[in-house]
Amino acid sequence: MGCMDVKLLRQAAFVATLRTADALEADVAGLLKPDRLSPPLYNVLRIVAGAGAEGLRCGEIGERLISREPDVTRLVDRLARRRLVGRRRDRSDGRVVRVVMTSTGQALLDRLAGPMLALHDAQFGALPRADLERLVALLDRVHGR
Amino acid sequence: MGCMDVKLLRQAAFVATLRTADALEADVAGLLKPDRLSPPLYNVLRIVAGAGAEGLRCGEIGERLISREPDVTRLVDRLARRRLVGRRRDRSDGRVVRVVMTSTGQALLDRLAGPMLALHDAQFGALPRADLERLVALLDRVHGR
DNA sequence: TGACAATAGTTGTTGGAACGACTAAATGGG
DNA sequence: CCCATTTAGTCGTTCCAACAACTATTGTCA
Numbered sequence: 637m638g639c640m641d642v643k644l645l646r647q648a649a650f651v652a653t654l655r656t657a658d659a660l661e662a663d664v665a666g667l668l669k670p671d672r673l674s675p676p677l678y679n680v681l682r683i684v685a686g687a688g689a690e691g692l693r694c695g696e697i698g699e700r701l702i703s704r705e706p707d708v709t710r711l712v713d714r715l716a717r718r719r720l721v722g723r724r725r726d727r728s729d730g731r732v733v734r735v736v737m738t739s740t741g742q743a744l745l746d747r748l749a750g751p752m753l754a755l756h757d758a759q760f761g762a763l764p765r766a767d768l769e770r771l772v773a774l775l776d777r778v779h780g781r
Numbered sequence: 782m783g784c785m786d787v788k789l790l791r792q793a794a795f796v797a798t799l800r801t802a803d804a805l806e807a808d809v810a811g812l813l814k815p816d817r818l819s820p821p822l823y824n825v826l827r828i829v830a831g832a833g834a835e836g837l838r839c840g841e842i843g844e845r846l847i848s849r850e851p852d853v854t855r856l857v858d859r860l861a862r863r864r865l866v867g868r869r870r871d872r873s874d875g876r877v878v879r880v881v882m883t884s885t886g887q888a889l890l891d892r893l894a895g896p897m898l899a900l901h902d903a904q905f906g907a908l909p910r911a912d913l914e915r916l917v918a919l920l921d922r923v924h925g926r
Numbered sequence: 927t928g929a930c931a932a933t934a935g936t937t938g939t940t941g942g943a944a945c946g947a948c949t950a951a952a953t954g955g956g
Numbered sequence: 957c958c959c960a961t962t963t964a965g966t967c968g969t970t971c972c973a974a975c976a977a978c979t980a981t982t983g984t985c986a
Contacts, residue, residue, distance in 0.1 A: 645913045646901040650805060651847060652920040657802030658848040659924040660795055674972085694935065702796060703803040706974065709936055714972095731934040731981045756791040762922050768790045771919045775797040777907050778916075779804040819942085839965065851944065854966055859942090876951045876964040932983070943972075953962070 653775075660759055667755055671744060676703065678748070680711050684721055684737050685745055691736035693726075720744060798920075805904055812900055816889060821848065823893070825856050829866055829882050830890055836879035838871075865889060 640648075661675055668678050683700050684692055698708045705711060712735055715721045720741035726732040760768060785793075806820055813823050828845050829837055843853045850856060857880055860866045865886035871877040905913060 640914075642910055642913075643898055643901070645910060645917070646905040648917050649905055649908075649913050649920075650901055652917045653798065653805060654802045654847050656920045656924040657799045660798060662849070695933090702799050704807075707936095707972095710972085713936095729934085729982070733935065753788055756788070756795055760791040760794055760923060763794075763919065765787055765790060767919060767922075768787075768794050769785075770915065771923075772790070772793050772797045774908065774912060774916045774919070775794075775801045777912075778905060779801040840963090852942095852966095855942085858966095874952070874964085878965065927986100929986095930984085932981105934981080935979085937978075938976090939974100940976105941972105941974085944970085946968090948967075949965085951962105951964080953960100955960090956958095 649778075653778075663755055663759060664752070667751055668748070671748070673744075676701065676705055676711060677715060680708075680715060681720060681741055681745055684735050685742060687737075689736065691722075691724075691734035693732045693734060695732075697735065715741070794923075798923075808900055808904060809897070812896055813893070816893070818889075821846065821850055821856060822860060825853075825860060826865060826886055826890055829880050830887060832882075834881065836867075836869075836881035838877045838879060840877075842880065860886070 664675050664678070668675065673681070679702055680697055683697050687696075694708045694712060697712070698705065701708075712721060712723065712733075716723050718740075719738055722736045722738050724734055724736070726734055763771065809820050809823070813820065818826070824847055825842055828842050832841075839853045839857060842857070843850065846853075857866060857868065861868050863885075864883055867881045867883050869879055869881070871879055908916065
């Protein structure tokens with residue numbers, strides 16, 4: 637390992653990051669499937685829940701998503717059809733749509749919170765705190781370039 | 782940071798991994814787009830190129846893919862339609878299909894090799910060798926659980 | 927103020943992904 | 957040997973994602 641070419645090492649880091657992310661997300665997808673939620677949908681739900689009662693604009697949701705989705709409208713559409721979020725136009729600026737949480741959506745999130753923590757425990761249980769901090773710091777240096 | 786709850790830290794590691802992977806893959810997708818290749822297609826092409834002249838079975842391709850795709854057939858289909866790979870049935874076992882490289886596909890790969898290395902350089906240039914090794918080791922401990 | 931540009935979201939369309947059912951070939955036990 | 961089981965790959969369908977064009981509202985500046 638010590639004599640590995642830097643180019644190959646970068647490739648290895650690339651592949652390891654994508655592979656790991658894929659495995660982690662697949663686990664989450666499995667956990668969400670019984671509730672017919674995809675990881676992006678769950679992500680939107682969490683983001684909206686994190687905002688206050690005044691809700692969030694679609695654009696803000698897009699900025700905070702883990703994977704930048706270019707079509708927040710239809711993502712919110714699907715949640716709204718299931719009454720997991722609400723939608724209303726802003727009075728002061730007629731262009732913006734504010735997305736707000738519903739009690740149904742909050743209940744679903746509450747029910748999923750425990751299992752999600754347990755899953756992350758299983759996923760990262762092998763790493764002690766110090767290693768987790770190192771991992772986060774290294775990853776931040778990669779995509780925060 | 783030192784006083785962060787371990788649960789939050791695991792969540793942070795989860796998000797950082799997915800965010801970073803998404804950014805890395807988006808860069809690659811941008812590089813591949815002019816050639817109408819998606820990251821999975823490029824991945825298949827590289828895997829087939831890595832095998833010898835005897836080719837690879839579809840199942841083996843699926844196992845080696847970065848993100849597990851459940852439908853290698855149509856992935857190979859698209860490459861075969863563009864003559865980037867060839868396909869022929871195995872004589873000894875009539876069930877298996879062997880996927881082999883074509884000169885067209887190899888030429889495309891050769892043309893992309895340089896830019897891809899340059900991209901990975903830009904992506905991981907901030908990390909010296911020791912940090913790259915640490916990153917790979919940490920990621921392997923996560924998904925190799 | 928009035929035309930033009932910028933912003934926020936929506937919608938149309940096309941192609942790819944997910945999931946499962948299905949065909950064909952090979953293996954293995956009775 | 958033959959039928960059940962397993963293995964390899966294909967195909968049908970439905971839904972989602974990407975890309976771009978479009979509508980509506982607001983901001984800007986001559």
